[in-house]
Amino acid sequence: MRRLSLIRELPVVAAILLVPRAASACPVCFGTGDAPILRGSNAGILALLVVTLTVLAAFGAFFRALAKRAGQFTRAENVVVDLASSQSHRGTVAR
Amino acid sequence: MEIPYSVDVRPDTGLNNSKLGIWLFLASELMLFAGLFSTYFLLRIGSTQWPRHALPVGMATLNTGVLICSSITVVIAWSALKTNDWSKHRLYLSLTIALGVVFLLIKRAEYREHIAANELPSLNTFFAIYYTLTAVHALHIVGGLVVMLYFLVTGAKSWAVNPGQFANRIEATCLYWHFTDFTWILLLPLLYLF
Numbered sequence: 001m002r003r004l005s006l007i008r009e010l011p012v013v014a015a016i017l018l019v020p021r022a023a024s025a026c027p028v029c030f031g032t033g034d035a036p037i038l039r040g041s042n043a044g045i046l047a048l049l050v051v052t053l054t055v056l057a058a059f060g061a062f063f064r065a066l067a068k069r070a071g072q073f074t075r076a077e078n079v080v081v082d083l084a085s086s087q088s089h090r091g092t093v094a095r
Numbered sequence: 096m097e098i099p100y101s102v103d104v105r106p107d108t109g110l111n112n113s114k115l116g117i118w119l120f121l122a123s124e125l126m127l128f129a130g131l132f133s134t135y136f137l138l139r140i141g142s143t144q145w146p147r148h149a150l151p152v153g154m155a156t157l158n159t160g161v162l163i164c165s166s167i168t169v170v171i172a173w174s175a176l177k178t179n180d181w182s183k184h185r186l187y188l189s190l191t192i193a194l195g196v197v198f199l200l201i202k203r204a205e206y207r208e209h210i211a212a213n214e215l216p217s218l219n220t221f222f223a224i225y226y227t228l229t230a231v232h233a234l235h236i237v238g239g240l241v242v243m244l245y246f247l248v249t250g251a252k253s254w255a256v257n258p259g260q261f262a263n264r265i266e267a268t269c270l271y272w273h274f275t276d277f278t279w280i281l282l283l284p285l286l287y288l289f
Contacts, residue, residue: 040141044133051129055122069107 102259117267121274124235128278131228135285138220146221147289149214151205155287158201159279165194166276169243173269176262181254188247188265191272195240202233225286232282235275242268 100112108115139145172187209215209222216223246253246265253261 036143037141040137040139043140044137047136048129048133051125051132055125058122066108069109073106 102257102263111263113263113267114270117270121270124274128231128281131224131231132281132285135224135228138224142220146219149221150225150287151208152287154201154205155283158198159283161194161198161201162276162279165191165198166273168194169269169272173262173265176254176258176265179258181251184265185247185250188243188250192240192243192247195236195243198236199233199240202229228282228286232275232278235278239268239272239275242271 098112102111104111105115110118168187169191172184172191175181175183175187206226214222216226246261246268250261253264
């Protein structure tokens with residue numbers, strides 16, 4: 001079992017080791033730390049992230065509200081079912 | 096066949112279908128503009144030189160006033176439906192359309208000035224992003240105008256058949272129109288003021 005997982009992992013490990021370092025260099029800044037284009041890219045990414053996260057948070061809040069409503073409905077339904085069953089039980093006992 | 100919850104509020108979401116639909120559409124629109132604004136930040140902060148006050152602030156301010164007025168008139172058009180005042184609704188919807196057309200005419204005059212001065216999108220990245228952002232926004236205004244024009248022409252019949260549904264459609268249009276207004280208010284400082 002252990003040998004099987006090693007065989008599976010081997011190609012991944014080999015790929016990581018064999019990929020040249022240059023291929024993982026940033027194609028925008030090529031290693032220059034504080035170039036304007038790098039600061040521009042960061043600002044662009046940040047702007048996009050802020051909007052995306054805001055939209056995602058709004059979706060999250062909406063789904064949370066839906067879950068809350070669903071919980072309220074289920075509780076209300078259970079109360080109705082309990083009431084109905086207790087009334088029918090009372091009817092059977094009286095008979 | 097009647098579509099359920101086109102007028103009534105859905106018990107699960109607390110919204111009617113048209114309102115939920117328009118909010119989802121506006122979320123996708125927001126993502127479109129977020130991509131464009133992100134490009135703007137990349138180009139602006141990434142450039143070594145960026146022209147300031149290269150655009151006519153007066154025209155842009157006038158356009159802002161026009162759009163804000165149109166946002167008010169479209170709300171009055173919707174509230175007139177809620178009070179069953181059809182003629183008031185038509186008047187204010189027509190006014191909104193007219194203000195939208197005025198916005199586009201001012202934008203056209205602004206473009207003409209730039210084109211006459213040979214300030215085309217190919218001149219630099221500033222004008223490239225300026226034309227892209229304002230043209231995409233203007234296209235949204237055109238889209239809103241087409242929808243409102245459609246409601247102005249065919250609205251009487253829809254109102255007679257199903258007033259609740261028609262009022263909901265106008266409300267969804269209102270939300271979309273406010274969104275275009277909001278986008279313009281973001282564009283104004285980014286392109287014209289700073």
